[in-house]
Amino acid sequence: MQQQNVVFIDGTRTPFLKSGTGYAEAMSYQLGQAAISGLLRKTNIDLTQIDAVIMGNVIANIQTTNVARESALTAGIPATVPCSTVSMMCISANKAIANGIEQLKTGQAEVVIAGGVDNVSDIPITFKKKMRQKLFNARKLKTTTDYLKFGTTLRPGDFAPEVPAIAEFSTNRTMGQDCDRLADRIGISRQAQDQFAARSHQNTHQAYQNGIIQQEVSPVELAPAFERIDKDNGFREDSTKANLAKLKPAFAKPYGTLTAANSSFLTDGAAVVLLCTESKAKELGLQPKAIIKEYCFTAQDLDTALLLGPANSIAHLFKNKKYSLSDFEVFEIHEAFAGQVLANLKCLSDEHLCKSELNLDESIGTIPMDKLNVHGGSLSIGHPFGATGARLLTTTVNRLHRENGRLGLLASCAAGAHGHAMVVEVT
DSSP: OOOOOEEEEEEEEOOOEETTSTTTTOOHHHHHHHHHHHHHHHHOOOGGGOOEEEEEOSSOOGGGSSHHHHHHHHTTOOTTSOEEEEOBTBTHHHHHHHHHHHHHHTTSOSEEEEEEEEEGGGOOOEEOHHHHHHHHHGGGOOSHHHHHHHHHTOOGGGGOEEOOOSBOTTTOOBHHHHHHHHHHHHTOOHHHHHHHHHHHHHHHHHHHHTTOGGGGBOOEEETTTTEEEOSOOOOOTTOOHHHHTTSOOSSSTTTOSOOSTTBOOBEEEEEEEEEEEHHHHHHHTOOOOEEEEEEEEEEOOTTTOTTOHHHHHHHHHHTTSSOOGGGOSEEEEOOSBHHHHHHHHHHHHOHHHHHHHHOOSSOOOOOOGGGBSBTBOHHHHOBOTTTHHHHHHHHHHHHHHHTTOSEEEEEEEETTTEEEEEEEEEO
């Protein structure tokens, strides 16, 4: 089977909002619906041409565990289109996009919508395991006497809610704790982290002032109020290295270097992209913006390299010497934490760290800051776990066109010590 080029047609996203704000009353599928609807309007694709919808998701609602299906149906996608939901933590959208690419390359599909969604505001809060077992067994109760006996088995502690922890199941550490350890081990100062975080917020503010980010955002109007939401609400234009320095450590108290300001915040939102085979795009009269050249997923040691996914994934793509950093005009790296981005950049540029952390014989090189996340990133825009990968891809491609570039490189870290990197080329 001859594999075809897979092309990126376009992408869009909802505004990304701090959890507990504008999307507090919404369910995840509604955000997915809004993103897909925005993409349909933007591309004017014939609904009958869509072969699959694939969405990434981390915070699953038990009523809509296949959130891709509910998002697609409510957006008007025909019921005959198969929909699937995947989870790979912070690179769930990246994985959804990769699954779509594989369907396109192997002839299983010609047009795919892929991306992701998360609504932490609607996080599932349950009872503890002991109480869940009691309630599960209660389904067998029939008589009034049965129910009265069941009532006597309940204790006040049974009703204590169990909120999912944002921590590694294997290590029981939060990602913030792991990043504090990484920053200390690699030698990333608090000052450097605050400076990078302030840069992210200022870049996002400037991008909004210049009308750039608006081109990637589809406004949302949710029932019952139908209030128009058309802007991210997490970035702070007044962020400076000086005022960020006033914040106290958030994870490794009292001596850690990570704070609420140099860490990404809990975010709600959705993002999707439209992918096609090159021949199908030509048939439908769609103008591709880029070709997906190649990508990879990696996994590292959870104790020492949890957040080094970008560096490891970039190293994997570069191992055959096909690319050098000088080939790329655009870089987009997911900003889980300022310390995480800076640690990855240092591992790529420092020869000793390249050998000890990435198992390379020589350094890959230095990514120029004037080519990296120039419109901000997850620290300022926000990070809906299941959606960020689609935002990164859309931003990378749009930047290449805006900046007259040819090759773009995007990379991400994820819980579970996973990583992802992708190379795109403008058409």
